[in-house]
Amino acid sequence: MQADRLENMRARFVLLPLLYALFGVAVGVGAGAVVGVFGLGVQFFSSYGAAHFSLYVWFLPAAGILTVAMLRRWGKGGIGMTAAFRASRGEVGGFPLRNALFQFAGTWGAHLFCASVGREGAAIQIGAAIGDGIGSVLPVRGARKILIVAGMAAGFSALFGTPVCALLFALEVTIVGNIRLRALVSAAFASFAAYFTAGLCGLSHFAAEVEFAAAFDFAMLWRLFALGALCGLAGLVFCLVRKFSALLFARLVPNAYVRVAAVGILLSCMLFLTDGRYSGLGTNLIEAAVTGGTVFWYDWIVKILFTAVTLAVGFLGGEVTTFFAAGACLGAVAGGWLGISPAAAACLGYAAVFGAATNTFIAPVLLCCELFGGDFLLPAAIVCVTAYLFNFGNSVYNQRVREDIVAKAVRRIRIRRGLLPLPVRLY
Secondary structure (H helix, E strand, O other): OHHHHHHHHHHHHHHHHHHHHHHHHHHHHHHHHHHHHHHHHHHHHHHHHHHOHHHHHHHHHHHHHHHHHHHHHHOOOOOOHHHHHHHHOOOOOOOOOHHHHHHHHHHHHHHHOOOOOOOHHHHHHHHHHHHHHHHOOOOOOOHHHHHHHHHHHHHHHHHHOOHHHHHHHHHHHOEEOOOOHHHHHHHHHHHHHHHHHHHHOOOOOOOOOOOOOOOOOHHHHHHHHHHHHHHHHHHHHHHHHHHHHHHHHHHHOOOHHHHHHHHHHHHHHHHHHOOOOOOOOOHHHHHHHHHOOOOOOOHHHHHHHHHHHHHHOOOOOOOHHHHHHHHHHHHHHHHHHHOOOHHHHHHHHHHHHHHHHHOOOHHHHHHHHHHHOHHHHHHHHHHHHHHHHHOOOOOOOOOEEOOOHHHHHHHHHHHHHOOOOOOHHHO
16 A cells, blocks of 8 residues: 555656646747747837837827726736736636737837837736646646746747746746745746747847956956946836836826826827937847947936836836846946946846846846856856845835745844844845
8 A cells, every 4th residue: 555655656746747848838839939929029019110209109198098998998807917926826816818918919009109118028928828828727736826937937038038047037036035946847848948939930039249258356256246236226226116106106197097198298208309219128228238339327227217107107018128228238337437348247237137126136147148158157146146135125026025934033033122124135
C-alpha cells in the first residue's frame, strides 16, 4: 500500500510538470500570435499618427471619450493590471477574453491620436486573458491561476522580445516579496513560445549594441550606486504622480466624460506645443539617449508627467515603455554628471527605472542583459538593486505584499519600542 502511494506521488510529480509545459506552449503560441498582431497594429497606428501629428493630436479628447464610454458600457467586472493580478491570485473569478478586445481598441486608438502611453499593459492583459481562457477549460486544479501568470509572461515576451526577463517579471510582480514558483514551468514555456511566435508574425523588437567598457573599481561602484538611487527616486516619482493625479482629477472633475475631454484638450495643446516630442511610446527619446542624440535634462520628468496624466484620466495603454524612455533619458544625463558613459548609463537607466516603478529587481537586470549584452550584468545588478531600495516599496501596480517572518519581527519590535518607521526596503 505504501509503495503504491509513493509510486502514484512520483508519477504525479513527473506528469504535472509535463502537462504544465504543454499548457504553457499552448498559451505562448496563442498569446504570441495575438500580441504579435497587436504589436504590429501599435507600430502602424503610432507611425500613422506621427505622420499626421498636427491634425490627429486634436482628436485625442474624442478618443478618450469613446474609451471611457466603451469601458463603462462593457467593461464591468474589472479590467486593467490590478484585475489581472487579482485573477492570478484567485481573488476573482477570472480574466475574461473580452478584456483583450478592449485593449486592442483602446490602445490602438490612443496611439493613433498621439497619446503619451505605452503598450505593455495591454499585451500583458491580452496574455492573461488567453491564459485564463485556456485554464478555465482544463480539469486540473489550480491551472487557471497558473496559466494566467504564464499568459502575462507570454504577453511581455512577445511584445519586447525578452523571454527570460518576461518569465521573471511575471513570477515576481504579482506578489511583492514572493516568486510564483508554481507557475515557473508553464511560464517559462509560454514565454519562449510567445517570443518565437511573435517573431514569426513579423513583430520586430528593440535592440542596441552598447558596451560597458569602464574599469570596475570602488569609484565606479559609488557612481553606479548614485545612478541607481536617482533611478529609484524617478520610479517613485512616477508611482506618486500616477496615484495622486488620478485622485486629484477625480475630485476636481467627478464626471468621467467631462474629465477625459477636458484633460484631453489640455494634453493635445501641450503635445502640440512640444512638437510631439513626448507623444507615443517614447522610442524617439530612447534612440536619442542610447545613440548619443539630443537629450534634455528635463525629458525624463516631462515624459513621466504626460503618461501619468494620460492614464489617470481614462486612456488605455501601458507604462513600461515610458519607464524605458524616462530611464534612458535620465541615465544619459546623469551619466555625464557621474562620469559614466552616457550611452551605457542610458542602458542602465532604461532597466532600473522600469524595475523601480514596478517594484522588481531581478527582471530588470535580466532585461538589461538581454537587450544590451552580458557585459551589463554586474553594473545592472548594482544599479537595479539600488533603484529597488530607493523606490521605498512603491509600485505603479496595485500589488499584494507578502510579509515574511523577518519583516513581521522587525515590525513588532518597532511598534513595541516606539521607533520611527523605516522604509520597507531598508530593513
